[in-house]
Amino acid sequence: MSYTSCLKKHPMRLIFPYANSILRASLEKGSPQKLLMDYSTMRHFTTFCPDYRTYVLLLRACSKCSDIYATMQIHSHLTKVGLLRNQDIIAPLLRLYIDHDRMMEACELYWPMLEWSTDPFHGNLMLMGFLKEGQLDKAYQIFKRMPVKDLVSWNSMIAGAVRTSHLKDAMNLFSRLVNSGLVPDGFSFSSVLSACARAGARCYGVWVHQLMDEVGVDKNHLLISALVDMYAKCGRIAVSVEIFNSVKRKHLSTWNTMIRSLAGHGLGSDVVMLFRRMELSGVVPDGVTFVALLTACSHCGMVEEARQYFETMTSKYSITPKVEHYGAMVDTLSRAGLLDEAYNLVMSMAVKPDAVIWRALLSACRRYHQTKLGDVTIEQIACQGSGDYALLSNIYSSINRWDDSEEVWKEMKKKKVRKIKGLSWVELGGSTREFKAGDRSHPDSDDIYRVLHGLLKKAKAEGYTPSTELVTKDVSQEEREENLSFHSEKLAVAYSVLKTGPGTEILVSKNLQACGDCHEWMKIISKLLCRVIIMRDRVRFHRFESGCCSCKDYW
Structure with missing residues (x-):
């Protein structure tokens, strides 16, 4: 006979210590829905008075079966019985709302907590929820009102600012972290170095590097890669190479970052030599490596080398080309003026070409005045951005087809495509x-x-x-x-x-x-x-x- 049947047949005989045991057993047997049903039955057929342990079990069940409506009912019960100040209850309840993107309910739960709790854990959960949705402004409102901010709080905000491309804000937050008296960790440095790299903030990046040495943070492969990337993107490729060469045991990601950095500077021959070093050292390249190699070839006009790498990745390393590899290969051929070969490669791809590939071809059409292929290409771009229209307009204007050029801009306005300002x-x-x-x-x-x-x-x-x-x-x-x-x-x-x-x-x-x-x-x-x-x-x-x-x- 099941617990539920027993309770219905013999009401008023169950006291809550046994009730919690019954509920826990249901949860341990992997039946969170049954636990919620048993709880409902107990409430109706017994004098059962749940305690905080009961609600902890109920919230665990809601988490396992993703039942947000049951969660809201439990929240209502907790309000009535006055258990919303219990630390064992508030955290899982808050997490449930955040996991289900119910940030309004999470806020209603969180703001009153500030009157009695200074624990940054709950605030960090709120930051995670808003930053997951890319809502940096709302996350900052939480951050400002947190009575205590720990390193997790600062790191979350810095990383969130970087992810949403608020690079100045990320650097300002890092400076405030340093001034707060807390010591930045590897995660802090990795995030702010990414901001420096993307913003081209060389002076700030150099200061961050010096601070890393002062703090004595362990430079793992992630931080080494971040430093290599930062200096390269700030125009100091020689420093990137110096840092890379100073590492005895290089992780695959570090090799990839160095190859990608050299490619970005158009140092094709250096990329070829570095890849040979990588192979000789016994490090097996991955798909990311070959994207960087093919990109270097496209920037330097190394068509034959690109063909060899494209063939090697499948024949030697059994790497199936993805859209990124095809894109780099199409770009290499297009830049070299081999538009027919590039177009044939696009049409024979094993994966569906994306807008990036068509744009590479369109850009070459502009350079080599191929209006017919340009027309064909623009039709293939599913999500037409302002850059696509600008390219096609440039193709027409370069051969004095002013009416066609003007029609392109009219079509852009008609579709309400906003031009990206340089x-x-x-x-x-x-x-x-x-x-x-x-x-x-x-x-x-x-x-x-x-x-x-x-x-x-x-x-x-x-x-x-x-x-x-x-x-x-x-x-x-x-x-x-x-x-x-x-x-x-x-x-x-x-x-x-x-x-x-x-x-x-x-x-x-x-x-x-x-x-x-x-x-x-x-x-x-x-x-x-x-x-x-x-x-x-x-x-x-x-x-x-x-x-x-x-x-x-x-x-």
């Missing part, structure tokens, strides 16, 4: 300054434009001719030149020249791919000023020195 930024004196095309919001705008006009004049005297064919509107030559003159990266360079002394290296980061006109202009400016200009765009690094670029104009 932004460039520089880090000087520990702070980051951001610019957009034609920007006059900076306090030093008059001086910045004065410097820029001077640089443009000197560059023209050295043979610089604005690439007016890149302007996608049918306007006068003067208007086209003016359109090109005040691009965000030119303003960022002018600001750096204004604020730094002769010979100082200039590092500019951009959220989009650099335009051809700015690329040519920076080559000449690097020669005129006898300065190294490093520009990191969405695709790769360009190092301008003495009138030349590290990409050798292959980009």
Whole structure:
């Protein structure tokens, strides 16, 4: 006879110690639903008075069977019996709401707790819930009101800021963590180094590295990889190589990070040599390794090497190509002008091509003026972003098909696709300054434009001719030149020249791919000023020195 049947047949005979045993037995037998049914029966057929242990069992059952409605009923019971201040109950109840994305109910439970509890554990659960949903602002409201913040609290907020691309906030939070008296751990450093890498915040990144040494944090493979990545993305590839070579036993992720970093700087021959070292050391490459290798090939025009790597990954290492591998291979062929071969590879792929692959092909169509293939390609991009329309418009305008170019922009407006604005930024004196095309919001705008006009004049005297064919509107030559003159990266360079002394290296980061006109202009400016200009765009690094670029104009 079951517990439920027994209770219905012999009511009023059960006292709660035995009731908890019955409920626990149901849970241990893997029957959380039965536990909830037994509890309901006890409430109706006995004088059973549940205690806090009963509710702990009930919440465990709700967790196992993901029953949020039973959870809410139990919450109501707990309110009536006054057990909501019990630490053994509040945490699992809070976690249940968070796991089911019921953050409103979680907040209603959490805010009153601040009157009687200073334990950061519950606040950390709330941070986890909001950050999981990408709601950094709401997480910050919790964080601000937490009476006590432990290292988990700070780490959660820093990592959350990085994940949601609030990179300045991540660095500010890390500085506040250091000033709070708590000692950052490996997780803290890993997150903030990622922020520095993505923001191109070299000075701050160097300070973080020094702090790591002062604190004496154990540099595991994750932190080594983070350091390699940070220095590479901040234009210090030589430091990345130095850190990499200082490690005796290198983890696969460290090899991959170094290969990817060299690829981003267009150092194809170095990538080939490093991969040979990796194989000789006995480390077996994975899919990530080959994405980095193929990317290096695409940046350096190494078509034959790319073909060999693409074949080796399957024949030697039994790695099935994924869409990322096909994408890098298509990009390699497209950049080299082998558009027919690239298109045939796309059509023969074992996996469905994504928008990234079609964009690589579309970009090549613009470079090589292949309008027909460009039309075919744009139709294949399921989620058309502003960059796709810009590429197709550029294809038409480059061959003076102005009406078709204008139709592309009209179609973009019709579909309400918003154009992504180009932004460039520089880090000087520990702070980051951001610019957009034609920007006059900076306090030093008059001086910045004065410097820029001077640089443009000197560059023209050295043979610089604005690439007016890149302007996608049918306007006068003067208007086209003016359109090109005040691009965000030119303003960022002018600001750096204004604020730094002769010979100082200039590092500019951009959220989009650099335009051809700015690329040519920076080559000449690097020669005129006898300065190294490093520009990191969405695709790769360009190092301008003495009138030349590290990409050798292959980009």
